[in-house]
Amino acid sequence: xxxxxxxxxxxxxxxxxxxxxxxxxxxxxxxxxxxxxxxxxxxxxxxxxxxxxxxxxxxxxxxxxxxxxxxxxxxxxxxxxxxxxxxxxxxxxxxxxxxxxxxxxxxxxxxxxxxxxxxxxxxxxxxxxxxxxxxxxxxxxxxxxxxxxxxxxxxxxxxxxxxxxxxxxxxxxxxxxxxxxxxxxxxxxxxxxxxxxxxxxxxxxxxxxxxxxxxxxxxxxxxxxxxxxxxxxxxxxxxxxxxxxxxxxxxxxxxxxxxxxxxxxxxxxxxxxxxxxxxxxxxxxxxxxxxxxxxxxxxxxxxxxxxxxxxxxxxxxxxxxxxxxxxxxxxxxxxxxxxxxxxxxxxxxxxxxxxxxxxxxxxxxxxxxxxxxxxxxxxxxxxxxxxxxxxxxxxxxxx
Amino acid sequence: xxxxxxxxxxxxxxxxxxxxxxxxxxxxxxxxxxxxxxxxxxxxxxxxxxxxxxxxxxxxxxxxxxxxxxxxxxxxxxxxxxxxxxxxxxxxxxxxxxxxxxxxxxxxxxxxxxxxxxxxxxxxxxxxxxxxxxxxxxxxxxxxxxxxxxxxxxxxxxxxxxxxxxxxxxxxxxxxxxxxxxxxxxxxxxxxxxxxxxxxxxxxxxxxxxxxxxxxxxxxxxxx
Numbered sequence: 001x002x003x004x005x006x007x008x009x010x011x012x013x014x015x016x017x018x019x020x021x022x023x024x025x026x027x028x029x030x031x032x033x034x035x036x037x038x039x040x041x042x043x044x045x046x047x048x049x050x051x052x053x054x055x056x057x058x059x060x061x062x063x064x065x066x067x068x069x070x071x072x073x074x075x076x077x078x079x080x081x082x083x084x085x086x087x088x089x090x091x092x093x094x095x096x097x098x099x100x101x102x103x104x105x106x107x108x109x110x111x112x113x114x115x116x117x118x119x120x121x122x123x124x125x126x127x128x129x130x131x132x133x134x135x136x137x138x139x140x141x142x143x144x145x146x147x148x149x150x151x152x153x154x155x156x157x158x159x160x161x162x163x164x165x166x167x168x169x170x171x172x173x174x175x176x177x178x179x180x181x182x183x184x185x186x187x188x189x190x191x192x193x194x195x196x197x198x199x200x201x202x203x204x205x206x207x208x209x210x211x212x213x214x215x216x217x218x219x220x221x222x223x224x225x226x227x228x229x230x231x232x233x234x235x236x237x238x239x240x241x242x243x244x245x246x247x248x249x250x251x252x253x254x255x256x257x258x259x260x261x262x263x264x265x266x267x268x269x270x271x272x273x274x275x276x277x278x279x280x281x282x283x284x285x286x287x288x289x290x291x292x293x294x295x296x297x298x299x300x301x302x303x304x305x306x307x308x309x310x311x312x313x314x315x316x317x318x319x320x321x322x323x324x325x326x327x328x329x330x331x332x333x334x335x336x337x338x339x340x341x342x343x344x345x346x347x348x349x350x351x352x353x354x355x356x357x358x359x360x361x362x363x364x365x366x367x368x369x370x371x372x373x374x375x376x377x378x379x380x381x382x383x384x385x386x387x388x389x390x391x392x393x394x395x396x397x398x399x
Numbered sequence: 400x401x402x403x404x405x406x407x408x409x410x411x412x413x414x415x416x417x418x419x420x421x422x423x424x425x426x427x428x429x430x431x432x433x434x435x436x437x438x439x440x441x442x443x444x445x446x447x448x449x450x451x452x453x454x455x456x457x458x459x460x461x462x463x464x465x466x467x468x469x470x471x472x473x474x475x476x477x478x479x480x481x482x483x484x485x486x487x488x489x490x491x492x493x494x495x496x497x498x499x500x501x502x503x504x505x506x507x508x509x510x511x512x513x514x515x516x517x518x519x520x521x522x523x524x525x526x527x528x529x530x531x532x533x534x535x536x537x538x539x540x541x542x543x544x545x546x547x548x549x550x551x552x553x554x555x556x557x558x559x560x561x562x563x564x565x566x567x568x569x570x571x572x573x574x575x576x577x578x579x580x581x582x583x584x585x586x587x588x589x590x591x592x593x594x595x596x597x598x599x600x601x602x603x604x605x606x607x608x609x610x611x612x613x614x615x616x617x618x619x620x621x622x623x
Contacts, residue, residue, distance in 0.1 A: 141466020
């Protein structure tokens, strides 16, 4: 943290007193940068989970995590500690070695992309590869391997099917993602991410305005790459338990979660770099010298985009999950769901109940039969329209 | 390619890793382990490409082979569930034909090593040509000084990707297009092979002769 707050030139001169210029340039500075970026990304990952829980709670008129710290702000840390000390269970027939390694592949593949993302000019870039964009694509395609290996090594049908679904989705959306990236690259004429930012700075325009459709496609395929809300079919909890990480527990499971959220951060960071000008805001907002000002300017759109993506995913999920239904009796039902746990907001419950009973009384055939064993089964059916028996049992149990 | 310092260290690490992983690919009993070792071999080769200054090829190697081809390999292995080979502990090494072929190639390789490679390498090690190394380093520095500086300020960006693209579309555009056509043909062919007769009839995509033959065959079967 001291490294972030102090002026880089000062640290540079301080370091040069103790080490040779080569060591400072190629070993010590990169280590400081990597440390800073990993810390920031990990913190953002932790608080993305907090934000998700909080915002989805607000959408559903709940409070969300409130117990640990003010407004539950320390909740992610408590979660991390809990997962760290939880039992780490390996299934008996699992391929132990691959089962052990898969989460690490996932986390490394997610975090390592941050190495080429430029956060600002000069010292705020860890490395500037001349194949930066290709590196991003290549590493994210390695992330698919982690899912497959995790699913296979668990020796469980659910995990295997989840892995197949996830990886098939990720591999297919990589194609559209690559094509969307080419849209921005045509204007940048370089594969280096710093070069892309530089091209936008010299044109004084974000590539978003040249390629709005490309940006939208990139964002959509980015959400699909991360198996997030509208594209979370691979982790369909109602049928596959949890997808590829069904058999994982404890810290290894949380590594998968970290990888998922870090991949979200990475996708938004790359989207910002390619389409929203990266750290470059506008000519007037740039600092007089290469230094701290553009760095802050650059992080802002990244976070705005992250927040927007999170909110979009959540609202899509809540559109998916919470429904306002006007039924035949004219009553208004509001249902809110998170994942597969849904509940009907209790406001008009009594009234609705009576209305449904009345309709039910008039019905004949299968619904009349069903009324005999349980009212609520009929009641839940139209909400889900899936006819999926596990869920029906759950709904009955909850009522 | 004259390597010095850390570059040669990385060269040895990755080349030995590539060879070992290649060996383990062949020797692993479990098909998935085999695929994993193949992946590590491919990644090591990609690292060697980076040492050669061919970053684009390295990136494409990982993107296409590790991210695409090997993922499909793993898909197929998992779905087909190859279990027979790993269950039966049949010895792999003592079939006479295999052993003979391996020994012949081993002899050739050893001969080439002893007669040509080792004496030459030893000579070069005896009197290291400092002038050649200096020349190569100067040449590299001169080539680098024309390149744009990277954003970090301590390294330079090569233009290899641009060169690959230019030469691909200037000298090799026809083979490139032919290759893409070949892939298209392969895709269409696999779709055709995978389609069953029932699906073809449903899509009304069957030769009338085939259809009449079929109905004749089925009526014959009915009669008998």
